[in-house]
Amino acid sequence: MSSTLQQLVNQPYRHGFVTDIETEVVPKGLSEEVIRLISKKKEEPEWLLEFRLSAYRHWLTLEAPDWAAVSHPPIDFQEIIYFAQPKPKKQLASLDEVDPELLRTFEKLGVPLHEQKIMAGVAVDVIFDSVSVTTTYKAKLAEIGIIFCSLSEAVKEHPELVRQYLGSVVPPSDNFYAALNSAVFTEGSFCFIPKGVKCPMDLSTYFRINTEGSGQFERTLIVAEEGASVSYLEGCTAPQFDTNQLHAAVVELVALDNAEIKYSTVQNWYAGDESGVGGIYNFVTKRGLCRGVNSKISWTQVETGSAITWKYPSCVLLGDGSVGEFYSVALTNHMQQADTGTKMVHVGRNTRSTIVSKGISAGRSSNSYRGLVKIGPKAMGARNYSQCDSMLIGDQCSANTYPTVEVQNENGVVEHEASTSRIGEDQMFLFASRGIGQEEAVSMIINGFCRDVFMHLPLEFAVEATKLLGLKLEGSVG
Amino acid sequence: MKLLQVKGLKASVDGVQILKGVDLEIGYGEVHAIMGLNGSGKSTLSKVLAGHPAYTVTGGEVLFEGKNLFELAPEERARAGLFLAFQYPVEVPGVSNSAFLRLAYNTQQASKGGEELDPLEFDDLVRERIKVVEMDPAFLDRSVNEGFSGGEKKRNEILQMAILSPKLAILDETDSGLDIDALRIVANGVNSLRSEHNAIVMVTHYQRLLNYIVPDFVHVMHAGRIVKTGGKELALELEERGYDWVRAAA
Numbered sequence A: 001m002s003s004t005l006q007q008l009v010n011q012p013y014r015h016g017f018v019t020d021i022e023t024e025v026v027p028k029g030l031s032e033e034v035i036r037l038i039s040k041k042k043e044e045p046e047w048l049l050e051f052r053l054s055a056y057r058h059w060l061t062l063e064a065p066d067w068a069a070v071s072h073p074p075i076d077f078q079e080i081i082y083f084a085q086p087k088p089k090k091q092l093a094s095l096d097e098v099d100p101e102l103l104r105t106f107e108k109l110g111v112p113l114h115e116q117k118i119m120a121g122v123a124v125d126v127i128f129d130s131v132s133v134t135t136t137y138k139a140k141l142a143e144i145g146i147i148f149c150s151l152s153e154a155v156k157e158h159p160e161l162v163r164q165y166l167g168s169v170v171p172p173s174d175n176f177y178a179a180l181n182s183a184v185f186t187e188g189s190f191c192f193i194p195k196g197v198k199c200p201m202d203l204s205t206y207f208r209i210n211t212e213g214s215g216q217f218e219r220t221l222i223v224a225e226e227g228a229s230v231s232y233l234e235g236c237t238a239p240q241f242d243t244n245q246l247h248a249a250v251v252e253l254v255a256l257d258n259a260e261i262k263y264s265t266v267q268n269w270y271a272g273d274e275s276g277v278g279g280i281y282n283f284v285t286k287r288g289l290c291r292g293v294n295s296k297i298s299w300t301q302v303e304t305g306s307a308i309t310w311k312y313p314s315c316v317l318l319g320d321g322s323v324g325e326f327y328s329v330a331l332t333n334h335m336q337q338a339d340t341g342t343k344m345v346h347v348g349r350n351t352r353s354t355i356v357s358k359g360i361s362a363g364r365s366s367n368s369y370r371g372l373v374k375i376g377p378k379a380m381g382a383r384n385y386s387q388c389d390s391m392l393i394g395d396q397c398s399a400n401t402y403p404t405v406e407v408q409n410e411n412g413v414v415e416h417e418a419s420t421s422r423i424g425e426d427q428m429f430l431f432a433s434r435g436i437g438q439e440e441a442v443s444m445i446i447n448g449f450c451r452d453v454f455m456h457l458p459l460e461f462a463v464e465a466t467k468l469l470g471l472k473l474e475g476s477v478g
Numbered sequence B: 001m002k003l004l005q006v007k008g009l010k011a012s013v014d015g016v017q018i019l020k021g022v023d024l025e026i027g028y029g030e031v032h033a034i035m036g037l038n039g040s041g042k043s044t045l046s047k048v049l050a051g052h053p054a055y056t057v058t059g060g061e062v063l064f065e066g067k068n069l070f071e072l073a074p075e076e077r078a079r080a081g082l083f084l085a086f087q088y089p090v091e092v093p094g095v096s097n098s099a100f101l102r103l104a105y106n107t108q109q110a111s112k113g114g115e116e117l118d119p120l121e122f123d124d125l126v127r128e129r130i131k132v133v134e135m136d137p138a139f140l141d142r143s144v145n146e147g148f149s150g151g152e153k154k155r156n157e158i159l160q161m162a163i164l165s166p167k168l169a170i171l172d173e174t175d176s177g178l179d180i181d182a183l184r185i186v187a188n189g190v191n192s193l194r195s196e197h198n199a200i201v202m203v204t205h206y207q208r209l210l211n212y213i214v215p216d217f218v219h220v221m222h223a224g225r226i227v228k229t230g231g232k233e234l235a236l237e238l239e240e241r242g243y244d245w246v247r248a249a250a
């Protein structure tokens, strides 16, 4: 690979600054005592403390999974700070009370917190380390019965709803990191769209890890009742530290009869430097339950950051006629490792799922697609279509696909297509010899490759994703 | 002023010296043929002129409209009016031919201060120019060269030339792999693009293309040098007598 190609992929991380703000942290390490302290700081009800403690006790019996195609030194869970929040912690009556330093941080990240400046028509919940800083447009949404707030606030204001749905899709015992999250989750967003309501604006959460050595364990819960629909966007960044930071989130989606949830992510956590020092370990459990008939859950993700990504947004298609979709672009560069994909579990009759996965690997990175399509014994008439494409930039990276199909009734139809291509010097030279500069060439090739995924992103996110991929690849193709 | 002046050009690839002192002059309105056996360095010369990064210039100079060509990046050479039709066009999956052509066209227009075209306006232009190579407009919606036959790829190269209207077009073995009908179509296309403001260099080792596009000058390349230059009758002579006598004379 030529040096121009290298340069083009090797763009420095732009969100790597640290905000100088006084932070209150719970001492590092994990124990029942720490969990009780977190729960107390958050003034939680007894049942939630119990939820945490039983998850913790279960977690102690588990071992970290080792089946993913990623490698890292063992994580010392006693070295992690499980709770960090900007000081002072008091109820904020309005945005004017938010620390101006914090406001500036988000301005710098391109997420202005003042409602009038916010991207038109998007309600934003902002999570800084462990605490939700602000939720905009809340009052307006409340008028039509939509609850959109931080999870801790929901625990206080709508405990019955949280208790009904929390852990109903991803039980604390689900896997190692889900159990850990259930024990120590600190913040996240809660969305509840009541029966028959179509959410009039995109809801968005912006996550930021600021404190060195802290983990982020957010937990998001979205419930769409009968006939409701919502589009939810998630964005993430972190400063540049030499140490690895753990991000182990859980996201649960519940769609009742005829409800529709569209969940889009642009993930740009710090990926570590060129030689693989630092960066986020992004070990996330995301699952949607299509509980009702004809319900639909659609995941669209653009994964560009993190040192390691371990993430399989999935759909359980329980309701007859329900639909699950997964559209993914995962880009890895330098020493990044991504093992990502989806699970589509067909339980109900006439359920349908679509998987479109695009992996782009550059540098010395490794990028794997891992998918499971399961057609259960009662899922008569179920159908799945999967397409997994890989693009290699240069010759030191790798791409793998691990598709697994389990069909337990003869009636199911599963189709799978896969391809691998390489952006090489000769392609770049074709563009150059027609007068097209490198950045535009890479962006055109990558966009062409990702088109089938980008078309499912909300417009503003699609523009951002396109720019982000261009930046991430700058210097790597030539 | 000459359009292109190549003086004592030397170039290497992977440490192997391929061009060993090429001299060549091309004026506006001229058609040149560069002939020679496989491995004589014709593609190397073409790619060095276009600026392929794998090749290193080790000596000599090249002036394009009086300016040092090697001070320009490959994309700047293209914007200055240099065009290379590739011997082996690459495929670009996922990028539609029309989007690619439009980006190329608009980039070059922008650099000249000319008018850029939106997709609808460009569609009018491209549907007009595509007639030059008698290509089905369905090819515009397909990915660049992906799944094209050898002949379709070559026609697509000439379509790019027709869109970009270069001052100097180097056609590297555009005739090879073409059946006689395709050869006629491509030749007609190239002829229709000839003018007194541009020049065409055809790289070939067959005389048959030259029946359709008649050159003003024929050069014979051997072992990294141009060893003989003549008029169109030289091509016929090579066809009859082979290359040995030229080599012997060189």
Ligand SMILES: Nc1ncnc2c1ncn2[C@@H]1O[C@H](COP(=O)(O)OP(=O)(O)O)[C@@H](O)[C@H]1O
Pocket (backbone or CB within 6 Å): B013, B014, B016, B018, B036, B037, B038, B039, B040, B041, B042, B043, B044, B045
């Ligand atoms: N990467 C390379 N390393 C060494 N020799 C090369 C390389 N690429 C091409 N060559 C040699 O350069 C010579 C000229 O090749 P080329 O310009 O393609 O010839 P032509 O187009 O006239 O057939 C050939 O002998 C070929 O083997």
Ligand SMILES: [Mg+2]
Pocket (backbone or CB within 6 Å): B042, B043, B044, B087, B172, B173
């Ligand atoms: Mg050749």
